[in-house]
Amino acid sequence: MRTVKQLATAAGISVRTLHHYDAIGLLRPGHVGANGYRYYGKEELLRLQQILFYRELGMPLAEIGAVLDDPAFDLLAALRGHRAALQGRIAQYQGLIQTIDRTIASLERNETMEDNDYYAGIAPETRDRWEREAEKYWGKEAVAAAHEKARALTKEQVDQIRREMEDIRDAFARLFRDGAAPGSDAVQAVTERHYRWVSHSWTPDAAAFAGLGRLYVENPEFRATYKDDELPGCPEFIAAAMAIYAERSL
Amino acid sequence: MRTVKQLATAAGISVRTLHHYDAIGLLRPGHVGANGYRYYGKEELLRLQQILFYRELGMPLAEIGAVLDDPAFDLLAALRGHRAALQGRIAQYQGLIQTIDRTIASLERNETMEDNDYYAGIAPETRDRWEREAEKYWGKEAVAAAHEKARALTKEQVDQIRREMEDIRDAFARLFRDGAAPGSDAVQAVTERHYRWVSHSWTPDAAAFAGLGRLYVENPEFRATYKDDELPGCPEFIAAAMAIYAERSL
DNA sequence: CTTGACCCTCACGCTGCGTCATCCCCGATA
DNA sequence: TATCGGGGATGACGCAGCGTGAGGGTCAAG
Known part of the structure; x- marks a missing residue:
């Protein structure tokens, strides 16, 4: 004792x-x-x-x-889970170390942090988070399939698609600025263009398309893409239009 | 805004x-x-x-x-510190993953955890912790030097030294069991043997020898080595003898 | 004037103990 | 036997970084 x-x-x-x-x-x-x-x-x-x-x-x-x-506790599963978690941590830390190295290098070149493009610095992690987000919304297979489809395109096609996206975005922005209603014919027409644009890599059903709208609202990168800076509320506007389109036409 | x-x-x-x-x-x-x-x-x-x-x-x-x-803040140093910390974490996690793998393997061989030698499972980490402890007490160079010296010995010499250590330990245990005082001549004689034994790899001064005694008390692995199980308090006894020896004779 | 969506300020909860503060207990010494 | 030092015990706060209500104003739209 x-x-x-x-x-x-x-x-x-x-x-x-x-x-x-x-x-x-x-x-x-x-x-x-x-x-x-x-x-x-x-x-x-x-x-x-x-x-x-x-x-x-x-x-x-x-x-x-x-x-x-608890004799019924699944120790093996728990250990495997911990293993996976640890490996995830390791991968994450390795990414962070790379980012730190880049930052140190740029500091040693006497660049001020103000001159620095933070976003570029964390691009890989950000992209990963993006993908995880996307997977959360639509599941893994869908995202993987989209990647496959995208890989098969030529450079010209990719540029074409990008320009089309910018056009659509600007059209949305103009309509939003001018106070159009999300359910109006003009807005719904642009929304249809958007739907067809999305279909380049993936054909969403009604729920998925509305979900994409939610993503535009909730995800900061998408918000930036859709002009939340100059026109606060624009992502919400687009999301509303998409939800209406999904309900009416899909 | x-x-x-x-x-x-x-x-x-x-x-x-x-x-x-x-x-x-x-x-x-x-x-x-x-x-x-x-x-x-x-x-x-x-x-x-x-x-x-x-x-x-x-x-x-x-x-x-x-x-x-704080414009005077040393960002570079902070980043390097973080980098080192992250790498340390990675190394630690990799060690843990190995331990988990060993544990999973033994579980899959249907061994119960009761049959398992926990200590064997965590031996590497434990050894590392040991060394860190030792370094904390005496500094890095001293520990490294001891290792160098130890590496130069033949197998017979190593066995000889181990036996000597066990003899000393048993002598201490007997004296402790019989109620000898740490400052008594008999105990101090054994302590001197111990001092000479330690000197095989390293010659401590008074403070270091007393510090070694503290280590025997505070460190669980050493406690086990010095019979704390059968004779609770034995490590304290030895540490007291060492402190007295250090004060009187070093 | 009423929703509904936001805004605010507390304030507890979570993880795993470290660190006092305050008080009780026990064996050994003077 | 009084005392003293080294435990032992029970609170209770602190830390890091928010999550998650509770309870109650505010504001634009219909």
Whole structure:
């Protein structure tokens, strides 16, 4: 039977940690004296070893409790999940290190941060986030298919499509500035052009097209693309037009 | 001039985050209406972009504030520090992934965790921690030098040294069990053997030898080595003997 | 004048303990 | 036996960065 301090120093943790584990029910003392002293025996020592093992792996304490107390707990799945999470973290950190290196390099070239294009600096991460967003809205296969289709185009075709997009965007902006209603014929006509433009890479159904509108509102990159700077509210306007188009025509 | 929600969606963050940044003084609105509404202009937008840039890099908000407001702040050093920290994290996570893989493998071989040698599983990390501890006590060069010296020995010599260590440890244990005083001649004689044993790889001065004693008390691995299990308090006993020896004889 | 969408200010919650503050308990020494 | 030092115990706040209501004004549109 060990007291808190004995167990703590033997395990390389603090007394406070043992108190905490007792408080959250993760490791209760085997015996409590009449004076309130906690005493830990062999069994608790073993349990503590297991706790510290999983803690080393970065597992949250609540989950550790489940591992140890719930025989139905799927430990294998949990470990695999942690593995994946750690790998994700590693990838993320590697990206950040690259960004830091670029920033350091530009600083060493005596560029002021004001001259710097922050956006260019974080482009890769931003793009990734974009894609994750898009996947969240429509699922992975759809996004992957769109990429496939896009890869098959020539440079001229790509430029063509980009110009068309800018045209549509400007048309939306003009109509919005002039106070047109999202449901008006003029706006709906542009919306149809937009729908056909989107269809270059992907043919959305009504729900997906309305979802695309939501994305324009909620996603900052899209907001910028759709002139939220000069015309605050423009993305919402476009999204409304798209929702109406989806309901009426798709 | 944008309201909180406008700026928040444009930047891809939450309104709450803007409130928070205002509360901690990281990003104050350019203007506050009579009704208490926050309004952000172009300048604040730019500042927010910088804030988010550094936040992406995992920099704490307080540090970001320093970067932006204190012209004397050494940004380059901070970035290099972050880089190093991230790399450390990556290395740590890679180690954890290996441990997880070993654990998963042993689980798939249908071994129960009870059969498992936890210690073997985390040996590499533990050893690293050990070394870091040791370095904390005596500095890097000293530890490195000890390793050099150790590498130059033959296998027989190593075995010899190990046996000597076990002898000393057992002698200490017997004396402790029999209630000898740390300052007694018998105990001090063993302590001198111990001092000479340590000198195989390294010659500590008085402070360092006493520090080694502290390490025996504070470090769980050393505690285990010095029989804390069978004879609770034995490490403290040895440490006391070492402190006395250091004071009297070194 | 009424919605509905925003705005505000508290204020607790989450993670895993570190760090006092305050008080009780026990063995050893004077 | 009084005392003293080294534990032991229980709160309770703090930290980082917001998420998430609760409860209550504000504003533009219909």
